[in-house]
Amino acid sequence: MNYETLIKTVRGTVTTQMNPEYDSVRQDLIWNGRKPYRYPEIIIKAKDAADVQAAVKFAASTGRRVSPRGGGHQFSGIALQDCVVIDLSEMNALEIDVEAKTARAQPTVTNGKLAAALGDVGLAFPTGHCTSVPLSGYLLGGGFGWNAGEWGIACHNVIGVQVVLADGSLIEASETENPDIFWAVRGAGPEFFGVVTEYRIRVFDLPRAIRTSVWTYAIEEIDAVESWISRTMPIVPRNVEFTAMMSSAPEPLAGVASKTVTGIATIFADTEEEAAATLALIADGAPEGALDVQLGFDTTFEVLYLIVGQSYPEGHRYAVDTNWSADPSGLLTRLANAVKEAPSPRSYAIGVVLPPMDGRAMPDGAFSMAGPAFSSTYAIWPDEDADAANFDWLRDTSAAIAPISLGHYVGEADLDVGGKLERCYAPEALARLRALQRKYDPRGMFKRRIAAAPMLRMVG
16 A cells, blocks of 8 residues: 555545644644654544554555554653554544443543543443543553552453454454453553554443542651551452552642642442441541541542642653552652652652452453552653753652562553563563564564663753
């Protein structure tokens, strides 16, 4: 297929470097205010799976690589590549089967859209914590979302997919049909060797009493807060999400403390009685000396997204890294020490202690890296002149965590650092992924190039 045939075949728009709108289209591919210095040859905004097939066949016939783009939210900007970029942003249809408790979603249905549509019919899903992130990269990378303790990692609730492979064929994959591709689609992230054009997912009854309590302390109380969270998680139901957030003090407390640690306990309960009893149990163990306490307020998914959204100012520059660890105390202490020294007041970190596995085995899939505790470190700043200082801070923080890190979560890992992508998977899972890549994408059409960290620092 040549370029002229491509133009006649696809229903969506095709943009090349010759188009006057090219730079605007290119920059819009990445949500982060910090755009990678990479320039796609062609950007194809697909309308449907047939457009995706045409784009892949064009790339195959002309010897080009392909990079699928969902929402462009991975903070390393990995979707923006010097090749054929397939923009899936207009593929956002959603169908819900209330009786079967399943849904069919195109790749760029966002977390917020899915949560709202399911909520309208009394259903829910472990959607991600950011409302504007689409399912494409979220599910492909695993999906560590709301109420993961009870509902599981989001990709483990995928029951089927449609995928365009490197030869342009459109196939179905599930546990019984193309099971090796189905294994990979549940967690491969940027290592996946195709384009997912539809997800079929299992959904759950909507919790009727989602309630949250919040305790804010001076950041020097991190040891007491971590001990409280670690003591609490084994004795509360699995539908409790308990997070420590380390950040600049919120405005009402700015005169009392410079940096704070906030314990945020959310229960996804079915009754008011269950919510009240569990939050009371958590409150009983809270350390003394809180600067501010808010107990048991109503937090629907809509409210949760409004709260989280305050931490992600649009247009700012972001660099993010994640870690799994078996040492919650060491993890949170290192995060708190780092946040105290953050060059930007917008930067923050979160630490989460997960419910005990209690003998449960993680479902088989490419998502294979996890641990008892999880962290995300967010460097957020407004101006390009501060790139070097903020990258240094983020990577110094990751270096401090490295001795107790089991690996990383690919959805928010600092993938520009060499070797980090490989540590997002268990070694045996990565080996299996590589073998599947050789089988289904022998020419490496979907292989993304990742910049080295020193080069990014120099550019900054």
